Amino acid sequence: MKDPERWTEWNLRRASVVRIYECGDRMVVLSPEGEGHALAGDSAALAAAVLSFLEAPHTGAEVLAHVEALAGAPIERPEVIGELLGLLLRGRALETPAAPKPARAAGPRLVLGLTGAAATMHAPALIQRLQARGFEVRAAATESALRFVRAEALEALTHAPVVSAIWPEGQAHRVPHIELAEWADAVLICPASATTIGRLAAGDHASVVAAIALATRAPVLVVPSMNPAMYAEAAVQRNLARLVEDGLHVAHPARALEVADAPATRTPMLGGAPPPEVVVQLLEAIVRERASAVLTQVPRGAAGWDRLYRTHAAEELPWQRDAADPDLLAALEREGASGLSVLEVGTGLGALATAIAGRGHTVVATDISAAALEQARARAPASRAIWLCDDITETRLRGRFDVVLDRACLHLLGRAEAERHAAAMTRLIGAGGVLIVKTLAEPAAGVTQYSSATIAALFAPGFALEHEAASTLPGPAAAPAARLFVLRRAGARDPAVS
Ligand SMILES: Cc1cc2nc3c(=O)[nH]c(=O)nc-3n(C[C@H](O)[C@H](O)[C@H](O)COP(=O)(O)O)c2cc1C
The missing domain is CATH 3.40.50.150 (Vaccinia Virus protein VP39)
Structure with missing residues (x-):
């Protein structure tokens, strides 16, 4: 908690996400809990000017000097600025700037396999979160997956073509599933449909997603996502146990909403994929685990060293x-x-x-x-x-x-x-x-x-x-x-x- 008496010394910047809307001469600042605080007229204009100035980090004293420069005269009651900063801080519209992180070039290479489970509609959010954590992402999708998300959206995010067929048109000399299986430092199948899980358990390479996961030497994380009745099926459970036995990593499901139920009747039930932030955490733990195993031996050749540098943070x-x-x-x-x-x-x-x-x-x-x-x-x-x-x-x-x-x-x-x-x-x-x-x-x-x-x-x-x-x-x-x-x-x- 910052000392309100010393607001001129606070170092602040606008938070990257703020819960603020404006209408007429009113500005409403919501707290993370959803409680609103309305500012009107000059106060709303002052808050807008302060937020805009704090796009770059400044101290409270610098904010005061900026506001005085805008007004062309000293502020009669400077403590008003301190109160406004306090309000915006409590609403998390402002934050203390964190030290910039060093650039992370060449992070781990990840193939994201998408299947015909409804949660594929969240793939763009998952990709963005993976990229924010330093992963270089390429997407592979089954035919059914592309009913839930367009390849163009995935390509816009990854800047790479989506591999959606074992036999790509117009690329006679390339075998995309093998190329991606070798390229990957990790493979994530999220969401994994019951059908794809069955293919993996049976060693069935007919779909491009299953083929990549089966052919790669990189660790594979399978995140099941399906209807609770499907998840509980003996066949699905048998297949999941088989994947664990075969050395793939299988995530436990979350309680999630089932799209097959009418919207008003949906209640959370076990079988869905965990939210993207949890999936990324699981994946990072698996990459780290594999990486520490690699550190106990000296890599061979350029490819081995490249993989080591991509999968390890400097420290x-x-x-x-x-x-x-x-x-x-x-x-x-x-x-x-x-x-x-x-x-x-x-x-x-x-x-x-x-x-x-x-x-x-x-x-x-x-x-x-x-x-x-x-x-x-x-x-x-x-x-x-x-x-x-x-x-x-x-x-x-x-x-x-x-x-x-x-x-x-x-x-x-x-x-x-x-x-x-x-x-x-x-x-x-x-x-x-x-x-x-x-x-x-x-x-x-x-x-x-x-x-x-x-x-x-x-x-x-x-x-x-x-x-x-x-x-x-x-x-x-x-x-x-x-x-x-x-x-x-x-x-x-x-x-x-x-
Ligand atoms: C609207 C809709 C939602 C579906 N959601 C799921 C799901 O969440 N999980 C699942 O395993 N199958 C789901 N399915 C069924 C799969 O799409 C189907 O089994 C398909 O064969 C999966 O093939 P794939 O693994 O090659 O993508 C859904 C089907 C529809 C029509």
Whole structure:
């Protein structure tokens, strides 16, 4: 509760949803409970001006100054503004501005399967809620589903064609259900009709929605929605139990209204889909659960890394850190305070590259994952780092760098890949340049631990180990022990390069 005496210090903005209507010279502000407060004449005009000004966040004092500027004279009783702000706050027409959330590029990819259940008419609201939570949504629909919602509405929201047939017209070389099954990080069938549930239980791929859900390796959430008598049927219950057994996720139903009953006689009965916000919560929990399972193993290849970056928030990645590790920066500074040409391999969300570019070095930052780089760009739009999608074990990079930084990339590579990494360093680092590597010093699945002897042997004869120190790899939750290695390329640094 805000102190009414200190209204000039309140920081406020107009709420995104307000319960207000106007008629004649009256403005009515409803509370969330539906109680109305009417303002008339000058008060209504003042409230309209204040709401319009608070489209951007301002303090109470700024509101007062704005109103005085509009009136062309000081307000006789400034406390009127405080009272008005209090009224609008109680009616939730105003709110305290929240800190802006960082842009979330490349969120999880979701295929939404729609079926001929009446709740498909709510699909646009569900899609909007999914998109607001960062999902990239593609829709697939059975023939019956398109009786409840038009494909055009879904396409307007998703900016992608709705897949509604196994055999699409005019796309001879594509098999849409397989394409979408592979594309998806998660599949949501909501609402799931009794017929589609039966198809899934029987392994019947005849409809495009069932085919996607059966063919995908992504987690599938089935949200049944039907008449209570249908839901209670032995066959439907048997089919749902089968889906659970088969490893699909099945949501429990809500009490909902049955459209088959006349409007005046409808009462809530068990069998309907839960509301969109609940469906999204269930889906997010399933995506998170799958994602944590994935984190226990190192992804393979670009597709695996892309999926990992799409399905994880930054704070869920154990190695992710928004600041640069001080010892990596210090090792770089020893080579030069600015003006070096630096390559960072395995940049991930790009915090280190952005920090280094901010110190006046020319930075090329690469990662095998395009999804990671998309997020790196979105997190630091003003960064001067050059982001490139590249696999360092099969690099397409040319040119020479003074310094290459590798924070926790080398240790994830198998023996043959590490050798290709070493060969790439020999080509990419100029005479006298350095490779600065940080590797995990604690045992972990899929991670190679390096000692001074093994790292020196890997990069010999092109490089000599110059420096080694105990370090850590700080992430959001822990800072496991690590080792920092500095390896120098033979020869004197070419002055033209640095
Ligand atoms: C107005 C109307 C509403 C319907 N609502 C549902 C429903 O909520 N759940 C359901 O399982 N079937 C419902 N049906 C029946 C399905 O549309 C029908 O079983 C169809 O075969 C489903 O096929 P699909 O799973 O391929 O979309 C409804 C049918 C009509 C005519």
